[in-house]
Amino acid sequence: MDDVTSGEGQFVEEMGQFLASLGMTPMAGRMWGWLLICDPPEQTAADIAEALHASRGAISGTARLLATSGLIRRTTRRGDRREYFSAPPEGLDSLLGNAAGIYRQMRGIAERGLAAIAARPVESRARLQEFHDVMAFVELEVPKVISGFLAQRDRRTS
């Protein structure tokens, strides 16, 4: 993937820009995108640094971020001091879980806001109350949809 104009390079870069627009760093998106399409699927830090034209430091920090958020997995092999990174299927679960967490965050903000204006008459709180109710509903229902899909998929593949 030494050519950034290749299809693979474009995919990696696009994923970087996209995850960056969602609050992650561009490097996180590039690294995850690369791990989704690379061959072999397990790559060392040096492999990734070369493929993305990035420094070792950036790879190290980004790998920590992605690993703690569950998007990538780090494995080791005995007799080999290097670490191998890969994008396992469970990474998708984490991604969707994080997305669902956004709704939880918004509900929390709405609740604290409602507490702050609790003394006001009901009609003055209606907008924020509605916002809270919608978020609470979505927070509850979206994970159901996702787990339904995952269950269906697991049934199919087993």
Place this chain on the structure above:
Amino acid sequence: MDDVTSGEGQFVEEMGQFLASLGMTPMAGRMWGWLLICDPPEQTAADIAEALHASRGAISGTARLLATSGLIRRTTRRGDRREYFSAPPEGLDSLLGNAAGIYRQMRGIAERGLAAIAARPVESRARLQEFHDVMAFVELEVPKVISGFLAQRDRRTS
């Protein structure tokens, strides 16, 4: 809302930080948050600028952003040259719609990536294919859940 340590000020600031973490500007979050709790619900640009301690230029640009994305509404009154801003209930629909659009974007990226590696053997494309399938499913199902809730709510309030 001249005191940023008040409950209302904290809510506004929290909303600002949150929407900023999602790719919008902090000012957009503050303005929307303020319009969710302000009294009266309709406010002029000068009102908002004073409440948020922001410049008129910032209000102008942010208002355009929020209005085009459907989060706020701008209204005028005859005999009054000023514009009035408010956070209508439909703003929530827009917000959820944008959230659903994220899944569509991810599916699009996955499709372009799959096209780029179409020549590879199937097992090498499995990770990206799975990513694509999950996104396509969520893109399809999440709007169903949301419209179900909105229909139920409209039935209740009418």
Place this chain on the structure above:
DNA sequence: TCGACCGTTCAGTATTGACTGAAACTTCTG
């Protein structure tokens, strides 16, 4: 037509933060 009032635009500023690269640290091998 002038003047007051609103809204928009835009160059400038300050801040944030992503990435680099070298040094420090850790861990395995000979």
Place this chain on the structure above:
DNA sequence: CAGAAGTTTCAGTCAATACTGAACGGTCGA
């Protein structure tokens, strides 16, 4: 233990960008 290979840390740099504030433009009333 010595040395090499790999990883992490961190100070510094650079680019992106959110916001300010002044100048501009448009619109209505007198």
